[in-house]
Amino acid sequence: MKAAVVGASGYGGAELIRLLIHHPHLKLNKMYSSRKDHVPISAEYPHLSDICDLELTKLDPDQIAEEADVVFLAVPSGASAKLVPELLKNDVKVVDLSGDLRLKNPEDYKNWYKKTPADSFYLEQAVYGLTEWNREAIKKAKLLSNPGCYPTATLLGLAPVVKEHWIDVQQIIVDAKSGVSGAGRGLSLNVHFAEMNENFRIYKVNAHQHIPEIEQQLELWNKASGPITFSTHLLPITRGIMATIYAPLAKEATSEQVYELYKETYKNERFVRVRPLGTFPSVKETAGSNFCDIGVAVDERTNRLTIVSVIDNLMKGAAGQAVQNANLMFGFDETSGLKGFPLYP
Amino acid sequence: MKAAVVGASGYGGAELIRLLIHHPHLKLNKMYSSRKDHVPISAEYPHLSDICDLELTKLDPDQIAEEADVVFLAVPSGASAKLVPELLKNDVKVVDLSGDLRLKNPEDYKNWYKKTPADSFYLEQAVYGLTEWNREAIKKAKLLSNPGCYPTATLLGLAPVVKEHWIDVQQIIVDAKSGVSGAGRGLSLNVHFAEMNENFRIYKVNAHQHIPEIEQQLELWNKASGPITFSTHLLPITRGIMATIYAPLAKEATSEQVYELYKETYKNERFVRVRPLGTFPSVKETAGSNFCDIGVAVDERTNRLTIVSVIDNLMKGAAGQAVQNANLMFGFDETSGLKGFPLYP
Amino acid sequence: MKAAVVGASGYGGAELIRLLIHHPHLKLNKMYSSRKDHVPISAEYPHLSDICDLELTKLDPDQIAEEADVVFLAVPSGASAKLVPELLKNDVKVVDLSGDLRLKNPEDYKNWYKKTPADSFYLEQAVYGLTEWNREAIKKAKLLSNPGCYPTATLLGLAPVVKEHWIDVQQIIVDAKSGVSGAGRGLSLNVHFAEMNENFRIYKVNAHQHIPEIEQQLELWNKASGPITFSTHLLPITRGIMATIYAPLAKEATSEQVYELYKETYKNERFVRVRPLGTFPSVKETAGSNFCDIGVAVDERTNRLTIVSVIDNLMKGAAGQAVQNANLMFGFDETSGLKGFPLYP
């Protein structure tokens, strides 16, 4: 099967390249970029010297059928909405890593992304690719909407207790921290080295576009779910997200019981690791891998649950989960191309 | 006035040295260390070469009256409880940066510090040095208990809305992040460079000893205060704390109104800077200075308030506030020796 | 005396502001920026909130005489050459931090900077401000050319053995490493956080514009000096330069003798610290201060000398030395406004 990456010069694109070059069933066949044409990828990313001799070229959607069986869209929000119709009519499968197809309600997209939403036809058709929780639909998907990095960490962390009604879903607070690669390769003062180094900042307070994505899924799991408080911070590291999640318990439960719920829920999941009771993951322990690591604790003094969920934002938070979903869409083993372990230290 | 620093080889001690050398009214006269004797401070800290030619020596409490008018204790918890009685009987003023004298209830100390508490006589005598909120008592103090780094950021951030009953004080959640210098100069795998670099970790979940210190003060301000959820994380930076604080509003209020409350509350405070509405401080913006910077926002969707409070943990969170308190205790201008600005970038 | 900063929105400008606000004899009166007009400095640099309420405005050279007695030019190369004539005719003193006035030979400027050189009249008039080695001329200067960051570290490190003919001045190799703030506040992919973090790169190999500046001074000290090999690397830190300098000995000398030469040479210099034999400075030990720290060692196996010279690139490498020079130009104590110590850790 042939794969193509659109937006290959960004960090999500580069990570897809890293994964696809070694994929046992998908062959990386083409890379497209809107900004570069006929530029070898190693000129953009010298770490790929002698590894990949493909060139970045301009995408022509009408030729896509000859060039790819599956297209990964690693493009900014706003671009996918335009590309998807053209690609689908050429009969390729599409895995969209942008935010354009995640929100079922176009009004939500308008409000949070401040852009024109995709046509409802595609919003409805798009299957949300939170792999562990939507596997059957993903297997049949032709158009897949890959989850955001923050929603992936947050939703995998919340799923067991939200679905089982163990917490008060009206009072969820998520304090999320991300490495800087999540902000992409585009230049900005916020991620200028001397501004971000030895620093830590909060951004988009109460306004991050991943908020409605999380809320939409929580409501599917538990109708009682209310609006969440969700804060995003930038860590002075390149890769990694930690979501520290707080909620009051809705029923009596000990740390042990919550831990057992998580162990049981994820016992067959290759990419979710529930950490031993009393321990918590740190972000570096998933770097370069597709794992989501989770730790939990109940505070008896406050009757609140703390959930710590950690991923590599470029892997399980983007390219890794995209490949995991493509594997399902094509009937491959779900872990194909994703066997790399965390790089530690 | 002569000043002495006990525990001068630690980071809190080093920061006190930096401040005291330039203090217009206090003269740094002696440095004590339990681990070093007759060692020039520049052998421990080469950055002090040609700046300070004092030696680290062993403390003899019976000689302290000749050597100092004020003693700063920058020692680990457990050590101050023993030293304070010996020092006080020699008639010096004491500023204690350890946690030994912060909790009025010895049982709390036993439970959270897992050590033997100081004698109640001293716990009662000790004045809690959250400068902006306890100035009159501090002025008369002979024994001052300097607040912890996390409590300083948290309490300055919470004070206006807790005292004015604008938030539900039963539902306060504090997600705090600290630079690594807060863990001190003692070696441990957690803060080994290759383990902490490019990493971010949560620690002491629901068990940090600063929790009862914060709760004790909140109750003084507002009797209804319940137990708080308070999480601590290590940032891969050297200096700086951010406390991201969440609480439901207890009355209707807009972001503007909350902002005005903070501006009004802190309008005469040199070391508290309330940031313009819509902006939030980042940790580096206080590095090396005694400022506490605060930003606030109300989320109308959830009716919750977010407060962001930032300090340099070694300054306002330790040595800086200690000097600020000593200034009050001796009747000096409160900003003496603390005029240094943030080092940025 | 009134001081003004041109280019106040860059890092060199911000560091000048930090120093001038506390200067006992110079009053920071105006800040100019070519890109901003009537913008409060705290909007550009929030760490200056409540500290400095000056605005960035456009410079009008014809009004400068009313606004300043001394003007610090913290502008990019190319800009100073145009500004200096206009300022000087208005009878202010000028301290130029750009590279425009450092090379006496306009051809060198053309070759290395690839720009149009300043008029020879000004090149001749400009006094090179390597303070420790040009003090008498600086005292009389009206137009001062502040040295580059790399040349400052390199020349202070080389001066004693070059002037005394202890090394073979035909075979000097300088391997220099700088923190990223030296690249300024302008955005570029090289200093994008995710590209520079956890990285280390060499740049401008054999082509850095500071090479002729160093060679020009070496020749003044020792006519036999040949071209140097000078490499520049970017460190993933914000502040600090280390120059590791290698040269064969031209006469027999032990480490002790070289050390004594350095101690003797710099014995009266407040801002040069020669480290005890067998020890070497690390870059953080000068952070935020105006010190240049030096360590030396002779390798008996190879008969080569290694000199390690460390500065804070924004201080002794830019704003700090500029203020040191201004102090001399006005007859102030040379250390005025420069008493701040390194911020460590």
Add this chain to the structure above:
Amino acid sequence: MKAAVVGASGYGGAELIRLLIHHPHLKLNKMYSSRKDHVPISAEYPHLSDICDLELTKLDPDQIAEEADVVFLAVPSGASAKLVPELLKNDVKVVDLSGDLRLKNPEDYKNWYKKTPADSFYLEQAVYGLTEWNREAIKKAKLLSNPGCYPTATLLGLAPVVKEHWIDVQQIIVDAKSGVSGAGRGLSLNVHFAEMNENFRIYKVNAHQHIPEIEQQLELWNKASGPITFSTHLLPITRGIMATIYAPLAKEATSEQVYELYKETYKNERFVRVRPLGTFPSVKETAGSNFCDIGVAVDERTNRLTIVSVIDNLMKGAAGQAVQNANLMFGFDETSGLKGFPLYP
């Protein structure tokens, strides 16, 4: 084939585990540690949770034949000298990552390592594993001495011009910089986070034990080789080495000619990448991979050659090259288990 790792709790050991778990022909069968017994590796390294369920145990050399066909020694210098004889008599192949078997002359070991050298019998038997330059001997080796991290980067960088007599081998200067993982997992103040972060330091000036290792190989290539100047610095990053190498040309040559020599020399080497003329590798571009990346430039002004050689110190500088050598020793494809690409960004 069964593989065992001795010293599995260190960073070199952890990297061997990462590589061996996925190795197509070697099965990681046992892990030994002198400090831990019956401790699951995931307790030491949580990033290996759910990946590897082996335990750290004590090594019993007499049982090794049943447990392994090849033993990787990732132990400190001094330990290998004692273990190797015991292992060899049990008829396993040994790949030693320590420095104990690298120096053929026991006096050199005594002088530079300040420890008792291994028995000459083993020093003679040990094959030096600089793979690209010693392949035939490695294929037949039963006892392999894996090169040091600095020597690997330095020697691969120098080989072409030293062997071909293009440079003056009496005047080689190597300025080397390493990430902190090279210092291992043992605690020390030098690599305490708050001391090393935002810092850069030189260490072991003229005294690093890798000096004689490099000189020994240079002399094998070119008898005229003299003692080198070799400096080592610590970078505030976890992984990566850059050696910036300087030498006068011994014959006329342009940058182009030197580049062509390198391209030709390494044209069949999978793990050496010569960068396009005018470009140079940065350390992150090899992170997590077994590549050594090289860039070269001749400076016509000085007639000196600059060589920049970059590796991941834990991969090509330790575990990666060890696996590469083991592949040769067993007749596997040399790249087996080493196909992972750099993790970027």
